[in-house]
Amino acid sequence: MPEGPSIVILKEQAQSFAGKKIVSVSGNTRLDKERLVDQKVIALRSWGKHFLIELRDFSVRIHFMLFGTYQINPHINERKNAAPRLGLAFKEGELNFYACSVQFVEGKLDDTYDWSGDVMSDEWDADAALKKLRAMPDALVCDALLDQNVFAGVGNIIKNEVLFRIRVHPLSTIGGLPATKLRELVEQARQYSFEFLEWKKAFVLKQHWLAHTKSTCPRCHIPFSKGQLGKTKRRSFYCERCQKQYAADHSLQGSLFEKPPARRSRKSAAQAA
Numbered sequence: 001m002p003e004g005p006s007i008v009i010l011k012e013q014a015q016s017f018a019g020k021k022i023v024s025v026s027g028n029t030r031l032d033k034e035r036l037v038d039q040k041v042i043a044l045r046s047w048g049k050h051f052l053i054e055l056r057d058f059s060v061r062i063h064f065m066l067f068g069t070y071q072i073n074p075h076i077n078e079r080k081n082a083a084p085r086l087g088l089a090f091k092e093g094e095l096n097f098y099a100c101s102v103q104f105v106e107g108k109l110d111d112t113y114d115w116s117g118d119v120m121s122d123e124w125d126a127d128a129a130l131k132k133l134r135a136m137p138d139a140l141v142c143d144a145l146l147d148q149n150v151f152a153g154v155g156n157i158i159k160n161e162v163l164f165r166i167r168v169h170p171l172s173t174i175g176g177l178p179a180t181k182l183r184e185l186v187e188q189a190r191q192y193s194f195e196f197l198e199w200k201k202a203f204v205l206k207q208h209w210l211a212h213t214k215s216t217c218p219r220c221h222i223p224f225s226k227g228q229l230g231k232t233k234r235r236s237f238y239c240e241r242c243q244k245q246y247a248a249d250h251s252l253q254g255s256l257f258e259k260p261p262a263r264r265s266r267k268s269a270a271q272a273a
Helices: 004-013 126-134 156-165 179-201 266-272
Strands: 022-026 043-047 050-054 058-063 069-072 086-090 094-098 101-106 225-229 234-238 255-258
Touching (some): 004 043, 004 050, 004 179, 156 234
Antiparallel strands (some): 050 058, 225 255
């Protein structure tokens, strides 16, 4: 599932269509796509994981779900064999979306979206995020980071990397975090998102992963624990030694799909040798 930084990249790549008129529409969406013909694109915007095509009286919202993709001005030999969910043709160029959710947003986008909740927006409000978090003290941090009402744009990669960076166990509760850690959580959710953006543009994102999909902690050099944790049941990769668990509720732990082997003491290791 594309995270906020990837949607920002799409927004930047599609800017050439701003101010242009849609001349024809294709795709297998069940929406009344003919409504889009002759509409002028006012702006291309993003909010969290939503790509937004703003028109005069309404907008198109694209959510890529788990496997969505897009193509901008593809050459004939690069076109996908599958029909797009929505294809927009302009006098010069085209924009196609595949395996995604397409919806209309009526009225002004500013009436629908709180831009201060988008971690990559210029209007991001860290204090508002802290207030929302304090109102959910029993939430696990692994769930809170994925809550789009708090951190629009944060996905599973950012979640795992931020928690490893700030040394917080994913099964910690929001209410159990010290004030300094809570602020650090909010700060790093935004900072890592912008680092993600730069690494993604440079095609080196995976080279910077320290925890996500990794098997060994680069700090402690012991096996990571891995699990589908919290209410979201998304994959977590974390170190039991250097990521501290704050007031965790083990009843919400979720289903672990892999645990690291038990660590032996230095004395036992020496005896075995």
